[in-house]
Amino acid sequence: MSSLKAAYLNELYKISKRKKIVVAAILSVAAIGIAGLIVSSLKNFAGINVVGSSEFAILVLSVLNYTLLPLFTAFICIDMFSSEFVEQTIKMTLTRPVSRFLVYLSKVLAAATFILANLLFVMLLSLILSVMIGGSQLSLSDVIGAYLSSFFPLMVLALMVMFIANLTRGTVSAFMLSVLVYIVFLGLGFFWPNAESFFFTSTLDWYILFTGTFVNVQKIFRLSLILLGYGIALFSAGYALFDRRQI
Amino acid sequence: MDPAIVISQLSKQYKNKRGITDLNIEVARGEVYGFLGPNGAGKTTAMKVMTGLMSPDSGDVYINGYSITERYPLAMAGVGCIIESVAMFPYLTARDNMRMCARFYDGIDDKRIDECLELTGMLRFKNEKIRNYSLGMRQRMGIALAILSRPSVLILDEPLNGLDVEGMVEMRRLIGRLAEEEQTTFFISSHLIHDVELTCTKVGILYEGRLLAEAGMDEVLANYSSLENYYLSEVDDNVKPESGVSQRAV
Incomplete structure (x- = not known):
């Protein structure tokens, strides 16, 4: 397990040193700041109370969950695979005494850590901003539950991007194909609502199920199984491709 | 003593039919093995397979007794390498x-x-x-x-590329010292035939994916005026005329 720990720490270190992480933080702050400004202005100058304090954090999540969070996740996953293969830096890890499975697993764990950290950063930021906006209907535990539950669909998205990054050769092709698949899944869910729950993108807003007084356990269980199925299938397929890659 | 590196019936073919075919090499512990061959002979391919960056079509490589295809982490535990870049x-x-x-x-x-x-x-x-x-x-x-x-084994693909004269001399000294004092085994490919002559204790010539000849450096220098002459002689003697221009003519 020491080699897994070494590979995992290296992945986290590389992520932390990438400029993309600074850009992600700046964009997140800007997006949340603009949202806070709009909500605050509407309340103070037009007298329109759009959301309460905790609901502001959920409003931010509802927007970022479909935009910046998947985008940053995709960037990080493509960096981990496509960029490293294109720049041949992957050789530095693969020629160490560590199996390819552990290298792949360390990258998956690092992506999971990034997603979790990103969600927590956005949550804290939106909660701090929401202090300025009065009137709360949701509890803090609802907000934390909503943000933590958002981790799972984003993780499945990360596994999908990793799979695509190992399927394609370049960084641009990996990104374009990932965006295309994401849009197709969203579109299929929209135009084919009966089968919507079979597309993991429909679970990007499943955090709603974790807020409020009524918790639909049956639906949460069903969607959890679908996410788990996607996760196992994409993890296995991604690893199979990674294991066969020749450098 | 067990050899540090054993390459056994190793083959790896690309779609363009280039690659390596039925490669068999043994490198003793503490030996500095020079892997010579023209561009496209398959030197880097062999080294990539040796370090697990590519999987072989058939055959295997054993480093310190561990198979690179079956016990990769153990085989690589004692290996340091530079491959291609x-x-x-x-x-x-x-x-x-x-x-x-x-x-x-x-x-x-x-x-x-x-x-x-x-x-x-x-x-x-x-x-x-x-x-x-x-x-x-x-x-x-x-x-x-x-x-x-x-590491007990160093696999170096063109390690002297881009080095200045001082750098080459320093690296030659370092290789010699590690081989002598720490019994480090070296597997080195290089186009700089003069440096191979000064550094290596044994050489193998790879041509069109096959091992043409192998000899100890002492034996080479006892029979030829230089490693370059040995190389050209072996290539001329063993390569069929349709395979390319005579090396002596060049």
Whole structure:
């Protein structure tokens, strides 16, 4: 397990040193700041109370969950695979005494850590901003539950991007194909609502199920199984491709 | 004593039919093996398979007795390598790159990192990002990374590429010292035939994916005026005329 720990720490270190992480933080702050400004202005100058304090954090999540969070996740996953293969830096890890499975697993764990950290950063930021906006209907535990539950669909998205990054050769092709698949899944869910729950993108807003007084356990269980199925299938397929890659 | 490296019936073919065919090589512990051959002969392919970057079509490689295809982490535990080009993260400093490698081994601390950087003349540049390095500096860093874990086997693909004269002399000395004092085994490919002659104790000639000849350096120099003459003679004697232009004519 020491080699897994070494590979995992290296992945986290590389992520932390990438400029993309600074850009992600700046964009997140800007997006949340603009949202806070709009909500605050509407309340103070037009007298329109759009959301309460905790609901502001959920409003931010509802927007970022479909935009910046998947985008940053995709960037990080493509960096981990496509960029490293294109720049041949992957050789530095693969020629160490560590199996390819552990290298792949360390990258998956690092992506999971990034997603979790990103969600927590956005949550804290939106909660701090929401202090300025009065009137709360949701509890803090609802907000934390909503943000933590958002981790799972984003993780499945990360596994999908990793799979695509190992399927394609370049960084641009990996990104374009990932965006295309994401849009197709969203579109299929929209135009084919009966089968919507079979597309993991429909679970990007499943955090709603974790807020409020009524918790639909049956639906949460069903969607959890679908996410788990996607996760196992994409993890296995991604690893199979990674294991066969020749450098 | 068991050989440090055993390449057994190794084959790897690309779609363009190039690659290596039925390669059999044994390298004894402490030996400095020079792997010679023209461009496209399959030297890098063989080295990529030896370090697990490529999977073989058939055959296997054993390093310190461990199969590279079946027990990869154990086989690579005692290996340091440079394959094709030096792999480092350009947005990190030399020290950061070294520290990331060090995490995979026990007992490699900052002192050892500085020692390797000192040995390769890179200590004063350790806090500079790799993207600002010249080709020669990157090559020196590659050697520092390769020796970091005190490996018993070093597989080096063109290790002297881009080095200045001083650098080449320093590296030759380093290789000689490690082989003699620490019984480190070297498997080196190089186009610089004069350096191979000065550094290696045994040579193998790879031509169109096949091992044409193998001989100890003492034997080569006893029978030929230089390694270059031995190389050209073996290629001329063993390669069919349709395979290419006579090397002697060139």
